[in-house]
Amino acid sequence: MSREARLLAVRAKVAAVAGGPLGAGVLAFGDARIDRCLPGGGLPLGRWHEAAGEGLDIETAAAASAFVAALAGPLARRGAVVWVMRRDDLYAPGLADLSFPAERLIQVHVRDEAQALAAVEDALGTAGVAAAIGEAQDIDLTGGRRLQLACERYGATGFVIRRRPFGGQAKRAASGSAAATRWMIAPASSEPGQGEPGLGLPRWRVDLQRCRGGWPGRWIVEKNDGPYPLRVVADLGDRQLETPQSLRLAG
Amino acid sequence: MDARATALGLFRGQKAADAAALAPGLVTAEAEPEADLAALKLLSDWCARFSPAVAMDPPDGLFLDITGVAHLWGGERNMAEDLLARLAAGGIPMRAAVASSPGAAWALARFGTGQMIIPPGEEAASLAPLPVDALRLATQTAAQIARLGLATIGHLAQLPRASITRRFGEDVVGRLDQALGRAPEALVFRRPPTPWFARLAFAEPISSAEDLARVTVDIAALMGARLEAQGRGARRFELCFHRLDGQVQRLAIGLALPGRDPQSIARLFIPQLERVDPGFGIEVVTLTAQGVERLSRRQRRLDEVREAAPEEGVAPLVDRLTNRLGEAAVWRAEAWPSHVPERAVARRPPLSPLAGVGWNPERPRPLRLFRRPEAIEVVAPVPDDPPIFFRWRGAAHRVRFAEGPERLAQEWWRRPFEDADPARVRDYYRVEDEAGMRFWLFRVGLYTAETSAKWWLHGLFG
Numbered sequence: 001m002s003r004e005a006r007l008l009a010v011r012a013k014v015a016a017v018a019g020g021p022l023g024a025g026v027l028a029f030g031d032a033r034i035d036r037c038l039p040g041g042g043l044p045l046g047r048w049h050e051a052a053g054e055g056l057d058i059e060t061a062a063a064a065s066a067f068v069a070a071l072a073g074p075l076a077r078r079g080a081v082v083w084v085m086r087r088d089d090l091y092a093p094g095l096a097d098l099s100f101p102a103e104r105l106i107q108v109h110v111r112d113e114a115q116a117l118a119a120v121e122d123a124l125g126t127a128g129v130a131a132a133i134g135e136a137q138d139i140d141l142t143g144g145r146r147l148q149l150a151c152e153r154y155g156a157t158g159f160v161i162r163r164r165p166f167g168g169q170a171k172r173a174a175s176g177s178a179a180a181t182r183w184m185i186a187p188a189s190s191e192p193g194q195g196e197p198g199l200g201l202p203r204w205r206v207d208l209q210r211c212r213g214g215w216p217g218r219w220i221v222e223k224n225d226g227p228y229p230l231r232v233v234a235d236l237g238d239r240q241l242e243t244p245q246s247l248r249l250a251g
Numbered sequence: 252m253d254a255r256a257t258a259l260g261l262f263r264g265q266k267a268a269d270a271a272a273l274a275p276g277l278v279t280a281e282a283e284p285e286a287d288l289a290a291l292k293l294l295s296d297w298c299a300r301f302s303p304a305v306a307m308d309p310p311d312g313l314f315l316d317i318t319g320v321a322h323l324w325g326g327e328r329n330m331a332e333d334l335l336a337r338l339a340a341g342g343i344p345m346r347a348a349v350a351s352s353p354g355a356a357w358a359l360a361r362f363g364t365g366q367m368i369i370p371p372g373e374e375a376a377s378l379a380p381l382p383v384d385a386l387r388l389a390t391q392t393a394a395q396i397a398r399l400g401l402a403t404i405g406h407l408a409q410l411p412r413a414s415i416t417r418r419f420g421e422d423v424v425g426r427l428d429q430a431l432g433r434a435p436e437a438l439v440f441r442r443p444p445t446p447w448f449a450r451l452a453f454a455e456p457i458s459s460a461e462d463l464a465r466v467t468v469d470i471a472a473l474m475g476a477r478l479e480a481q482g483r484g485a486r487r488f489e490l491c492f493h494r495l496d497g498q499v500q501r502l503a504i505g506l507a508l509p510g511r512d513p514q515s516i517a518r519l520f521i522p523q524l525e526r527v528d529p530g531f532g533i534e535v536v537t538l539t540a541q542g543v544e545r546l547s548r549r550q551r552r553l554d555e556v557r558e559a560a561p562e563e564g565v566a567p568l569v570d571r572l573t574n575r576l577g578e579a580a581v582w583r584a585e586a587w588p589s590h591v592p593e594r595a596v597a598r599r600p601p602l603s604p605l606a607g608v609g610w611n612p613e614r615p616r617p618l619r620l621f622r623r624p625e626a627i628e629v630v631a632p633v634p635d636d637p638p639i640f641f642r643w644r645g646a647a648h649r650v651r652f653a654e655g656p657e658r659l660a661q662e663w664w665r666r667p668f669e670d671a672d673p674a675r676v677r678d679y680y681r682v683e684d685e686a687g688m689r690f691w692l693f694r695v696g697l698y699t700a701e702t703s704a705k706w707w708l709h710g711l712f713g
């Protein structure tokens with residue numbers, strides 16, 4: 001067996017241990033600063049991901065939903081997208097402002113947590129569904145594993161937004177998770193252009209806390225109208241703000 | 252009231268004593284309106300052989316919409332003659348008229364003397380000699396018109412419309428227009444029961460849960476085979492369990508796209524079977540299909556493991572979710588032409604065709620819109636300016652950037668214009684606090700020096 005063949009075999013083994021098949025492809029952010037932290041150079045599809053907010057956002061889930069909606073926008077062109085929520089305060093015109101095809105989104109209003117996870121699982125395991133987004137307070141290892149199995153049937157991508165829609169105390173910290181990635185999302189100050197009144201494009205401070213087969217990192221991203229839904233403004237890993245002029249490579 | 256009775260001077264609504272005085276040998280019988288109505292219902296079902304659209308006009312009338320049907324009898328005259336001959340053979344006296352509007356046909360059938368079949372456009376001429384009673388007016392109104400010397404419809408039609416309305420009320424002009432075919436009239440057609448019906452009867456009553464599930468699959472297969480033979484699918488199915496004691500237990504399911512696959516229909520019913528109380532046993536099960544549409548057979552591909560059409564994937568998902576969570580719980584949003592934020596979104600069935608009209612991208616809207624705006628305390632030193640500081644749910648927010656106002660008033664077309672109240676005007680601002688959280692705030696009413704303005708938080712941008 002040649003050296004390359006052995007290397008390939010080892011890589012396949014590592015991939016299998018680290019996080020299932022990568023056959024469903026990835027959703028690239030279009031910026032190497034994030035993509036290099038993610039396995040395969042982008043958000044793995046055919047897996048499920050977790051996003052959560054902090055403080056009040058745990059109750060309103062505004063920032064985390066905006067981030068997920070921006071990410072899932074390109075997926076909506078590949079198939080149906082289902083959004084499962086316990087509190088139906090999602091406002092479609094706001095989704096449309098995030099370049100998400102809100103009119104095609106199938107919205108599902110459920111009464112409790114168990115129904116929410118069951119609906120997300122059902123949607124993920126359905127042919128023709130590109131992504132399913134669920135709002136849930138807590139998801140245990142078994143539930144997470146079930147979502148993962150559903151994702152693998154047709155390569156759908158799941159998103160779980162951590163939310164306690166009606167307030168109250170957190171039951172307990174999540175013990176562990178079967179999610180491929182876990183993101184913590186917080187709003188960040190926008191930067192309107194010089195001399196422009198009003199607000200700039202929405203920005204978020206995203207914190208990739210866990211990533212199977214990748215590395216954690218922190219960035220500030222901004223909504224982007226280009227081919228990629230988000231644009232990296234700053235990499236908070238080294239606290240360096242983006243310099244407007246391009247870097248000149250030495251040598 | 253037949254011709255002989257009229258000749259004796261009898262009329263409807265006459266007192267029994269007066270009638271007995273006019274016709275000494277009169278035999279009276281109790282009026283039975285319910286039985287009359289039931290008989291009319293039977294007759295209207297029977298009339299379905301002439302036209303699929305039959306409307307009842309109690310107490311004694313039937314409307315048949317014969318648009319595009321008459322040629323089967325070789326013309327309207329032959330059709331009317333056939334109808335009358337058949338009814339006469341059944342011992343039912345009857346008059347019939349054919350006209351372009353229900354009102355004209357009604358008038359001619361009851362009061363007409365000459366031609367009973369009038370071609371389109373000649374309603375006015377044919378109705379002119381008829382009495383105003385032929386307009387289906389309230390008795391007092393007709394009597395009042397007759398008192399003023401307007402004996403016929405022709406006289407009435409010559410008067411200016413405004414003065415008719417002023418003297419006799421709006422109803423008269425409306426009825427006149429309906430009779431002359433100038434105004435539409437909606438008829439409530441009786442539909443024959445759906446022909447898509449399957450039935451299973453059992454020698455021994457059944458009651459166990461397994462048996463119920465098994466007969467559900469069996470009857471779905473019966474219906475599915477019938478639908479498949481005719482190339483059709485249905486959107487709604489109703490399953491009825493008829494118990495020994497005569498009670499009926501109904502279950503219904505709906506499909507997002509017409510379907511007929513027995514397995515998937517049964518799968519939607521089976522979770523509901525626990526709601527069925529079999530009592531002493533169930534002897535008959537029936538299944539009806541509604542919303543039957545043409546459904547072509549799909550050519551299946553050999554390699555369709557990954558490629559599945561929405562008919563095979565998303566539609567059954569929507570059906571499962573809808574039947575599990577309720578019809579109102581699964582929807583897609585569609586733009587509704589209103590500037591009021593709460594009303595700008597309409598909920599539609601998930602797989603309904605897209606209208607293709609989006610929301611105005613020039614007007615930013617929040618991602619989360621609260622059902623009830625939440626009151627906030629603000630510091631807004633300059634009138635008509637956004638606040639510089641506000642307190643919401645106990646936390647203070649210092650405003651860093653603000654945009655606005657976007658002034659939204661009530662929908663003027665929903666109320667009389669005089670009711671438009673400047674106190675209900677909302678000035679919306681989009682603000683961002685120092686942490687970067689983006690809010691949608693509004694101030695109610697116009698600024699006045701005396702009262703401090705009320706501020707509300709209506710939504711959050713992500």
